Amino acid sequence: MRIDGMDAIFAPRSVAVIGASSDPKRIGGRPVDFLRRHGFQGTILPINPKTSKVQGLTAYPSITEAPTAPDLAVIALPARLAVQAVEDCAARGVRGAVIFSSGFSEVNDEGAALQARMVDIARESGMRLVGPNCLGIANVRHNLYATFTPGVEKHLPKPGGVSIVSQSGAFGSYCMTLVRMRGLGVNLWATTGNSCDVDFADAVAYCAQDDETRVIMGYLEGATDRDRLVEALELARAREKPVVMMKVGRSAVGAEAAQSHTASLAGSDAVYDAAFRQYGVYRAHSVDEMFDVTYACAESASMMQGDRLGLVTVSGGVGVLMADEAEKLKLDVPALPDHAQKKLKAVLPFAGVRNPVDVTAQLVNQIDLLETNMDVLFGDGEIDGAIIFMSTVGLVADLNEAIRTGLERIREKYPGRPMLFCSLTEPEGRAAYEKSGFIVFEEPTRAVRAMAALRYFAKSFARAGEDDPIPELPDLSPLPDGMVNEIEAKALLAEAGIGIVREILAKTPEAAAEAAQEMGFPIVLKIASPDILHKSDIGGVALNLRSVEEVRSAGARILELASEKAPDARIDGLVVAEQAAPGLEAILGVTQDPAFGPVVMFGLGGVLVEALGDVSFRVAPFGPAEARRMIDEIHGRKLLDAFRGAPERDIDALADALARLSAFAAHHGAALETIDVNPLIIGPSGQGAVAADGVIIPTRRGGH
Template identity: 90%
Template sequence: MDAIFAPRSVAVIGASSDPKRIGGRPVDFLKRHGFAGPIFPINPKSPVVQGLTAYPSISEAPETPDLAVIALPAPLAVKAVEDCAARGVGGAVIFSSGFSEVDSAGAALQARMVDIAREGGMRLVGPNCLGIANVRHNLYATFTPGVETHLPRSGDVSIVSQSGAFGSYCMTLVRMRGLGVNIWATTGNSCDVDFADAVAYCAEDENTRVIMGYLEGATDRDRLIEALELARAKSKPVVMMKVGRSAVGAEAAQSHTASLAGSDAIYDAVFRQYGVYRARSVDEMFDVTYACSGSSSLMNGDRLGLVTVSGGVGVLMADEAEEYGLEVPALPDHAQKKLKEVLPFAGVRNPVDVTAQLVNQIDLLETNMDVLFGDGDIDGAIIFMSTVGLVSDLNEAIRSGLERSREKYPGRPMLFCSLTEPEGRAAYERSGFIVFEEATRAVRAMAALRYFARSFQRLRESDPVPDLPKLSPLPDGMVNEIKAKALLAEAGIGIVRETLAETPDAAAAAADEMGYPVVLKIASPDILHKSDIGGVALNLRSAEEVRSAGARILKLASEKVPDARIEGLVVAEQAAPGLEAILGVAQDPVFGPVVMFGLGGVLVEALEDVSFRVAPFGPAEARRMIDEIRARKLLDDFRGVPKRDIDALAEALARLSAYAAHHGAALESIDVNPLIVGAQGQGAVAADAVIIPAGPEAP
């Protein structure tokens, strides 16, 4: 990859003497923008290109270049890759279109090109891409107009985009917002070097601090996850714009999990699982990137301090902080008293409303920061100054005071929010402060700093995936729920006692032996949602009730699903009262088996209050998964109902994830619905389960 992103020499194949043509732009950019190494234009029709000696072919260049930029029609581009591989070129960037993005013939041409490159030990970016850049090395192997006249300054933001146009837009916006760029990569068709490869390279690059990504869709689960894990291991924030939020995932109505697992929900889960911040707008993406690039520290706790000259804006920021999971705690009484002594008219609870008095006594700001950080134990602060930032002589005093506060309280980010003139903003930024003009954007940026701090902290936590004993192979087809639960029990998931009875009389006898109360259910591999047809009877307390319910269930099954295979009746002990949860597994076409969690049994499908994770994961990740749903508070003490056994629930989710990962693509889906979660210390048991193995066409 160094041959692509840090080459010592570059050849441009299809080089044009016209610097406005696609083949002429990279020659012009490399030459004009100061690339330090040799540039070899390759053009069989011209001995000189843009003042540089040109060569008829790559084989006739005076030395082997590290990188070749190919700007030729598709068939000629394949021949150029073949020539480069024969010469020993390390990598190539291919602008050419007409490959897999067009038709099957183009896809075959692209596959041939990849084979040639791999045989020659060569890496390819593209085809159908806008190119790459390394600003630090003055390398612009691209034809984007975005670097024609205005270059980004060298910095610590690296940009990886599947879209060339959006990637160019991002690089230009980064420049216009005053940030510096390091590596820029557009991957196009991603025939070899894909989005994940470029992210991984940036994660390893010592000059990259933040990675900005634009993703339309991943093609290789393992490469993407490894890249995201690497970025987190290197403590490098990844800020992602993932397009395609509409639900276009699985439509298999047979499985609750599959019907809820739209593709975008899975990407959301992957990003949360591996610490990627997903931006919902271009503004948010740039705000978060700006904060991560410019802040000297992440926010290592949830406690946010707000200092404001406007009480209303303080409330606005507090509302936004709560929305984004930050606390705005009241300052301790002694801290409030201390502030009241110097600011008698101020609101001192937090937000701290310093009023217009601050303009007369600018040194009060430093006093405020001392109280917030020193007495209030605040983890980060936002200082809202309205239009004060437009006053140049006040800015110098404010900035100096904030610098002293930062020295006294390192590791606690401070964001400055005010209208400013360009030179005033630049002065704050030179001092290492993040400046926002709009208050809620500052809060969201601070929340992102907290998000990444939590993500990086997780790397220091031990969260092993459960080690499962030897498991039975999956059956060839669907099995009854007794067999399904027996298979899950092998993974350590709790189940209720149960037996299969062929007739209502046999069911009554089994219930007598088991003890009451019992649950009775239809047993059929063709009836997955038993309650929908009246195929479940609860709280049966006598043999007669069992016989009557059994006869009724069998009659309803034959009437409503006449073609269903009926194996009999399941007689199960009725689980102790608890909260119903649903656990599931579905196959995602990119990420493989994913695990779902929700509360409420059949209601979860209507509410769609669920969370997902890619299998496998440990109990700590399962707890984060549990915490994401809107109904989470039902697991705690709630209206006289005791706290539920969250440890047992998290263990069940982790074990289900290990089971799903073990079977991989051989598994189509699992539904555990309901899982009865008892009171704290009483465990969790599966009351019903469905396992659907993948069909014979599955890999």
């Protein structure tokens, strides 16, 4: 990771403000004011050639005339002057700089050139840069506010475990303020702007390795470096730091706006979704969801280690509401065992005791019943986490003390099983629950979503140590410069260990008939052309041919149709292939994503994939275990199991083919434009999977 030198940014002992202003309301005045007023313990060096004092501090004409070389410089100057300031900082031995200035790559090519010059200067000297076009950084524990955001002018966040990384300065400021208003504590805060050096991934990695960070909240418009982003996310997962992400650019208009705003590539939104699942990031789709999940992760003593959710409620209707939401989020709300239900019925004769457990209004008369109920739920029901919905009971001060102490005893008895408390509360009541370590929600489905996030991260963290080796492919041929026909494409796939049907290339219908006679019937006959990708569209495929005459006749007809419907196509002849045994058809593909590079696609149903859009993606490369998770995501997953008389399919062979295709794609990298294996025939369990057709399109070079 590129986190070397970033301590100079987030933990400096001295800070220079270049372009410092005596007016604390101006951009150059705010960081001086914040550092001085909010208790930064290091040295503050205002740089301003027009005055000897800035806000009561000695000012210096330039960084070269400052008495010492600061660890960090904050640059608040116009773009061209900012470049000179970076050069002066490098000469002075400054180790890090935060650049507020705009007018760089987000504007035009001239600005991009100025930005590139700054990067060259910094790289030569080893200085790290944040920005330009950013709102700055903060380290709340160190009282370091190298920013001009109004969000910390009057009210400061308390120190805590939430670190925030945002490509957008304004949204980053909004997040820090909301975190404070929701009572959470902030650790590190970074807005990366144009990300000329320290980018989103570097900041996430720095937060991931920081011991004081419990959860990372991220706002991403577009990845600037795929490898660094993947490495940062893997580091966060290995350190068990949840990453809760708001990724914008889901719509075409949003993606275009994101690109113009940060001069970065937005990529395919479906691929971002897949990449986040692959690397254990929780993608939030609203600000409320983002903060709910961050809150739960920051305050929960543990993640949810299993899928079994217990629901306790004073309202039967809300119990159903929560159960519906849990099912949608793939949490199990299992019926309690008979003996557990009998125990509850003995103390709650009018309750619904199956799960959700409806304790009814009797709870108000016997508040200790809640503790009994939770004991049965966790002990006899073996529930992994619970949500307690108390409606307006949380507003009754004298009941809350008994509820809290009872839940505290349950937590001590069953550690590692998260409990979320859902009720309307007064501010002081909520604070008392949170001081006792309980997570409090007012709206029940938001509580369920937060619990699902705790389960999501538990599963993700468990995968960090998973043995899922990427297939090794040592003997791959280089891709040709130009287009290849089907036989050549499948030969390349066979090198990767992907099963293919037996086939040969015949130049004429007569040669095809002779080859079919030797191969044995039934036979499939197809046009062989690097220029005809969708053979069936021109009548270029004939199936189930069972005699020499049928092959000869079909071959002549296919060549005639190719000449008629694709007169400019190069024709290499006819593919004579054995007809694969009946099986379930799938499509495997590879495409180049602008943000993540080679990405593997999977779906069922051959051409139906295009009509239904039931596909999943993964960033290459990956191993068979990740391939299985990819397979499990599609809506048609049940078709791979024994279903309505059809046998269970060879999922091991399918997962192996996906993993091998991913390794093949990663090996060839940018030299590969597209792969289309359609169909892959998946046989019954233990009988493998074979590619019946394949297209490989190398990246066009030299006008090919």
